[in-house]
Amino acid sequence: MSEHHVVSWKVYLGIFLILCVLTVATVGAAGRDFGAFNTAIALAIAVTKATLVVLFFMHVKYSPRLTTLVVSAGIAFLLLLIIFTGSDYISRGWPITPAG
Amino acid sequence: MSEAHAGPLAHHFRDLDQQKEAASLGMWVFIAQEILFFGGLFATYAIYRHLYYDAFSAGSHHLSWKLGFYNTLVLIGSSFTMAMGVHSAATGRRRAITGWILATVLLGGVFLGVKYFEYSEKIAPCFGEGPHAGCLVPGARFDAGALHLDGAPAREVQIYYSLYFAMTGLHALHMIIGIPILLFIARNGWTGRYTPAWHTPVELVGLYWHFVDIIWIFLFPLLYLIGHR
Numbered sequence: 532m533s534e535h536h537v538v539s540w541k542v543y544l545g546i547f548l549i550l551c552v553l554t555v556a557t558v559g560a561a562g563r564d565f566g567a568f569n570t571a572i573a574l575a576i577a578v579t580k581a582t583l584v585v586l587f588f589m590h591v592k593y594s595p596r597l598t599t600l601v602v603s604a605g606i607a608f609l610l611l612l613i614i615f616t617g618s619d620y621i622s623r624g625w626p627i628t629p630a631g
Numbered sequence: 632m633s634e635a636h637a638g639p640l641a642h643h644f645r646d647l648d649q650q651k652e653a654a655s656l657g658m659w660v661f662i663a664q665e666i667l668f669f670g671g672l673f674a675t676y677a678i679y680r681h682l683y684y685d686a687f688s689a690g691s692h693h694l695s696w697k698l699g700f701y702n703t704l705v706l707i708g709s710s711f712t713m714a715m716g717v718h719s720a721a722t723g724r725r726r727a728i729t730g731w732i733l734a735t736v737l738l739g740g741v742f743l744g745v746k747y748f749e750y751s752e753k754i755a756p757c758f759g760e761g762p763h764a765g766c767l768v769p770g771a772r773f774d775a776g777a778l779h780l781d782g783a784p785a786r787e788v789q790i791y792y793s794l795y796f797a798m799t800g801l802h803a804l805h806m807i808i809g810i811p812i813l814l815f816i817a818r819n820g821w822t823g824r825y826t827p828a829w830h831t832p833v834e835l836v837g838l839y840w841h842f843v844d845i846i847w848i849f850l851f852p853l854l855y856l857i858g859h860r
Contacts, residue, residue, distance in 0.1 A: 537718070540715060543715060546714075547708070547710075547711035550710075551704060554700065554707065554851075561859040562859055573852035574852075577848050577852055581845045584710060588714045590834075598655065601656065601663050602659065602662075604663055605663030605666040606666065612670050612674050613670070613673065613674045617678060
């Protein structure tokens with residue numbers, strides 16, 4: 532019988548509290564002017580929160596490597612979608628937006 | 632893994648562990664697909680926000696960040712109660728499974744209630760109803776006068792609101808689908824269907840619920856907090 536990892540409820544409570552703090556942090560960061568970095572900070576906090584949820588609430592930290600592979604594949608294709616579509620829009624001068 | 636444990640072992644699996652891993656992997660493949668399902672909207676959002684930043688900022692300012700913030704905490708709380716529901720199943724506490732999952736449903740209901748309020752505030756004026764002014768549904772009745780546009784073109788703001796309704800709507804739809812499944816799990820938990828050896832349905836609905844939470848974790852800053860400085 533393989534080992535069934537049961538995570539302590541204290542871990543869940545701890546993650547919940549960290550997620551609350553990060554939510555407050557994202558609101559706080561949005562209220563200050565970091566110039567072009569505001570978006571980067573908001574995304575960095577969101578990615579951190581999502582990673583905590585995936586690793587602990589969704590048990591990927593304690594799951595087989597195959598699970599990690601599937602999650603990584605999903606994220607990799609999402610990045611392909613956004614980066615390639617985005618680079619097309621940025622580099623081709625399109626669409627030409629009419630005023631108004 | 633001994634065969635002594637109670638649990639519906641299908642004949643084509645070697646043991647319950649293998650069956651559980653297969654089910655969990657299937658759920659993860661579904662979630663990977665869901666990432667790309669929402670991904671199309673996120674990619675659209677990224678491009679239009681890049682092109683029409685001022686309009687997106689103006690649109691975002693009209694949302695109540697406090698309601699979004701409150702709902703984020705509610706949804707994170709529901710993820711915590713969901714994790715505790717799975718934990719209760721894994722440790723064999725039958726009543727606790729039902730309790731935690733009903734708490735998850737309750738928090739999900741609060742989230743959707745706030746969402747309903749936010750939507751009706753924007754939709755009711757389109758039909759001349761409600762106390763608020765300013766129809767914010769993209770289309771012929773869209774009332775740009777209700778927004779403080781600071782020169783941002785009204786039709787670009789409509790693109791923001793199209794994405795707002797599409798992204799939060801698809802997210803809310805996922806929750807509406809999740810709640811009856813949670814109630815089903817809560818009932819089966821109560822009747823003692825799940826054991827520490829076999830409680831795969833609780834785990835899988837947990838994965839689904841946490842995924843929906845993650846989508847909101849991205850939607851909140853991207854929709855509610857653009858250019859708030």
